[in-house]
Amino acid sequence: MTRAAGMRPxxxxxxxxxxxxxxxxxxxxxxxxGVGPDLVLLVVxxxxxxxxxREGMLIGFAAGLLVDLAPPSDHVAGRWALALLAxxxxxxxxxxxxxxxxxxxxxxxxACSFFGASLFALSGLILADHVGAVPxxxxxxxxxxxxxxxxxALLLGRITRGLRRISHRDRLEAVRVHGxx
Amino acid sequence: xxxxxxxxxxxxETQLPGxxxxxxxxxxxxxxxxxxLLDRGASGLVDPxxxxxxxxxxxxxxxxxxxxxxxxxxxxxxxxxxxxRAELSALQExxxxxRTRVRTDDADRHRLAEYDRLTTAAADLGRAMVPARVIGVxxxxxxxxxxxxxxxxxxxxxxxxxxxxxxxLVGRVIRAGATTATVLLVVDPDSTVGGRIxxxxxxxxxxxxxxxxxxxxxxxxxxxxxxxxHREDTVVTWGSRGGNGPYVSGVPIGRVIExxxxxxxxxxxxxxxxxxxxxxxxxxxxxxxSGTASDRSIVEADGSLR
Numbered sequence: 137m138t139r140a141a142g143m144r145p146x147x148x149x150x151x152x153x154x155x156x157x158x159x160x161x162x163x164x165x166x167x168x169x170g171v172g173p174d175l176v177l178l179v180v181x182x183x184x185x186x187x188x189x190r191e192g193m194l195i196g197f198a199a200g201l202l203v204d205l206a207p208p209s210d211h212v213a214g215r216w217a218l219a220l221l222a223x224x225x226x227x228x229x230x231x232x233x234x235x236x237x238x239x240x241x242x243x244x245x246x247a248c249s250f251f252g253a254s255l256f257a258l259s260g261l262i263l264a265d266h267v268g269a270v271p272x273x274x275x276x277x278x279x280x281x282x283x284x285x286x287x288x289a290l291l292l293g294r295i296t297r298g299l300r301r302i303s304h305r306d307r308l309e310a311v312r313v314h315g316x317x
Numbered sequence: 318x319x320x321x322x323x324x325x326x327x328x329x330e331t332q333l334p335g336x337x338x339x340x341x342x343x344x345x346x347x348x349x350x351x352x353x354l355l356d357r358g359a360s361g362l363v364d365p366x367x368x369x370x371x372x373x374x375x376x377x378x379x380x381x382x383x384x385x386x387x388x389x390x391x392x393x394x395x396x397x398x399x400x401x402r403a404e405l406s407a408l409q410e411x412x413x414x415x416r417t418r419v420r421t422d423d424a425d426r427h428r429l430a431e432y433d434r435l436t437t438a439a440a441d442l443g444r445a446m447v448p449a450r451v452i453g454v455x456x457x458x459x460x461x462x463x464x465x466x467x468x469x470x471x472x473x474x475x476x477x478x479x480x481x482x483x484x485x486l487v488g489r490v491i492r493a494g495a496t497t498a499t500v501l502l503v504v505d506p507d508s509t510v511g512g513r514i515x516x517x518x519x520x521x522x523x524x525x526x527x528x529x530x531x532x533x534x535x536x537x538x539x540x541x542x543x544x545x546x547h548r549e550d551t552v553v554t555w556g557s558r559g560g561n562g563p564y565v566s567g568v569p570i571g572r573v574i575e576x577x578x579x580x581x582x583x584x585x586x587x588x589x590x591x592x593x594x595x596x597x598x599x600x601x602x603x604x605x606x607s608g609t610a611s612d613r614s615i616v617e618a619d620g621s622l623r
Contacts, residue, residue, distance in 0.1 A: 157374065160453030160465065161382040165389040170530030170596060171457040190337040197345045204352075205363070205370040207378070208455050208463040208499045210491060210507075213363045214352030216459070221345050225337070253458045263357055266461040268506040268527035273460065276528075280458045 143309070147302055148183065151295075152199045155179045156206055171279035173287040174249065176203055180220050181248045182292055184227025185236050186299035196224025211266050215259045223252040235300065238293050245288030246281055253277040368494055375452075375497035379467050382452040444565060445609065446481075446602035446616040447472050452497070454598075460527050462488075462505035464598060469496045473609035477563045479554075482601045485569040485592035486510070486554055490603065498603075503570065504533045504595055511555035512537060512570055512589075519544045520555055523570060523589060530596050535571060535589040546573050546587045565604050 155175040163172035176199050184192025200217035203209060209216075230244045254277055260267040267273065356363045449472070453465035468474050470493050480487040480500050488502040503510050504525035512523045521539040528534070537552060550573040556566020571591040578585055602616065609615065 153374075153377070157377045157381050159456055161378050162385050163456065164454035164596075165385065167457070167530075167596070170528065170532075174456050174458050177458075188336065190341070193337050193342070193345060197349070200349070201352075202370065203459075205367050206374045207367075207371045207492075207494070207497060208453050208465040209459060209461065210463045210499060210501060211459060211461050212353050213356040213367075214349045217352065218346065218349035221349065225342070228336070256458065257460065259353070260460060263353065265357070266459075266505060266507050266527070268460065268525075272526060272528060276457050276460065 143305070144302055148195060148299075151179055152176065152195070152202060156199075156202055160206075160208065168283050168286075169275075169279045171276055171283055173283040174253070174280060175287075176200075176216075177220065177223060177249060177252050178245060178284060178288060178292060179295070180224045181227040181241075181245050181288070182295040182299055184224045184248075185230070185241060185244060185292075185296045187228070187303060189225045189228025192224030192228035193221045194224070196220035196222070211260065212263050215256055215263075215265070218259060219252045219256040222255055223248045226251060236293070236296060238289075241292045241296060242285060242289050245292055246285045249281045249284035250277060253280050364492070367492065371492075371494040371497055371499075375465065375469075375494055378453040378465055379497070382450075382467075445605055445607045447474060447605050447609070447611055447613065448600060448602055448616060449474075449498075450600055451598045454529075457529065460506070462502035462508070462525060462527060462529055462595065463491070464488075464500050464502065465497050466500055466601060466603070467497060468603065468613070469494045469498050471495055471612045473605050473611035473615070474498045474603055479563060479565045479568065479604040480601050481568055481604060482593055482598065484594070485571065486564070487593055487595075487598065487601050489563040500601075502529070502595055503535060504529060504591065510535075510564055510570065512552045513555045514539075514544075514546055514573075515551040515553055516547065517544060517550075519546070521552075521587075523552065531594070533591055533595050534574075535591060537573070537587040537589050539585055539587070542585055545578070545585060546576055548573055548576065552589055 155178070159172075159175045163175065166172055180192065180196040180199050183195040187195075197217050197220065200220035201213075203216040203220070204211070204213040227244055227248050230240065230247075236244070257267065257273045257277060259265075261270075352363070447468055449466040449468035451464045452467045455461055455463050466480070474490055474493045476490050476493055478490045480489060486503055488500045488505070488508065490498050491501045492499040501508055502525070503523065504527065506525050506527040508525045510523045512521050513519065514521070519539055519541055521537045523535045523537050526534050526536065537546070539546065552570045552573065554564045554566055554568045554570060556564055569592055571589040573587045574590045575588040576585065577587070605611070605615065
């Protein structure tokens with residue numbers, strides 16, 4: 137395997153795992169009304185914005201699967217995988233072809249946060265799995281959107297640009313090695 | 318213009334570049350859905366995968382949590398000595414007050430009168446604890462009250478053990494890896510705990526609502542629906558026989574803050590405020606049988622370390 141092919145999956149994998157670990161160990165200390173930003177969801181949104189809906193979906197599915205299986209989660213496995221693959225797809229569809237502006241990333245994060253958390257809650261209601269009353273669910277979803285937007289406003293644009301740069305470098309490398317991208 | 322061209326399709330292309338094919342979408346959605354059905358249907362099929370991920374992610378959570386702790390606790394150390402002294406005397410007063418109250422606790426007084434005093438005392442003596450720290454809390458967006466603790470089967474932890482802290486009942490172990498374990502908190506919507514009202518010894522079931530913050534509440538449904546619980550009544554665990562099943566008996570859970578009577582349904586529902594602050598869980602104790610082999614020191618029932 138050439139360096140070109142190996143660089144991007146490695147960086148993405150590390151990014152998702154880092155988001156997952158920080159989510160469970162750091163975010164509980166930084167909550168607003170008991171709800172903190174969903175770091176893994178924001179990483180998936182960044183991937184969707186940077187690479188388009190195909191990559192966003194694949195990364196969302198993989199990241200969701202990891203969230204479903206990693207401790208301390210106990211919900212039915214596959215629920216976050218479904219929610220995040222949809223988030224990756226949606227984030228990829230709003231991708232403008234140029235570099236996404238600050239406003240676009242924040243709006244995309246807000247929409248995806250609401251969509252992803254609602255989808256997750258909905259699957260929980262269907263499966264009757266770890267869900268309380270609907271008003272309480274809505275409270276958490278909305279507080280989560282606020283927390284996600286705050287973090288997205290600070291960081292998401294930078295992460296998206298970073299991801300694009302890696303992809304660009306990979307493509308140049310591929311051209312150098314194989315003669316085509 | 319340039320951007321438009323990048324989106325343009327050649328006549329042979331049926332979709333936008335970067336968009337997934339329909340079959341890929343279908344495959345991924347089906348994969349998620351079948352995983353859900355698999356995990357929901359036959360329990361235990363997904364557990365090996367969960368254990369494998371826990372072996373990798375658990376230690377990472379443990380080290381990140383250890384690195385984060387001093388930073389998070391920093392504001393606590395920026396307090397003047399006067400503040401601390403005032404707090405100390407306030408706490409000492411509260412402690413003395415609590416101690417006298419505990420001695421005359423309703424549940425205990427009843428128990429004194431009961432013939433099973435000896436067995437209870439024996440069961441009490443057989444209670445030892447493995448201390449552990451909370452190293453991971455699931456996102457609120459997952460709606461489940463579960464946390465990771467930094468002790469696993471190597472420390473003598475196994476599923477169904479009761480988890481407590483200094484304030485009261487925290488939850489029970491639902492899954493144990495080698496070095497980490499997952500605890501289902503009593504505030505989780507899927508958690509049901511048998512509870513007993515300290516004042517009247519009435520039995521009931523407590524269910525969580527899913528919220529972890531300061532508004533965390535439990536709903537108590539009494540077995541005998543003619544009983545009206547009083548406000549400020551203390552609820553303790555009912556406990557399983559021999560203390561082998563989940564939840565040992567007599568652990569304080571919370572106090573009654575509201576009582577709803579529904580004449581139409583002829584049921585009593587009480588709202589319980591738990592003693593434990595689930596948003597600030599840190600050091601917890603896992604109740605293990607005395608003499609459990611562990612790689613760390615165990616707090617024995619008499620308070621000594623072993």
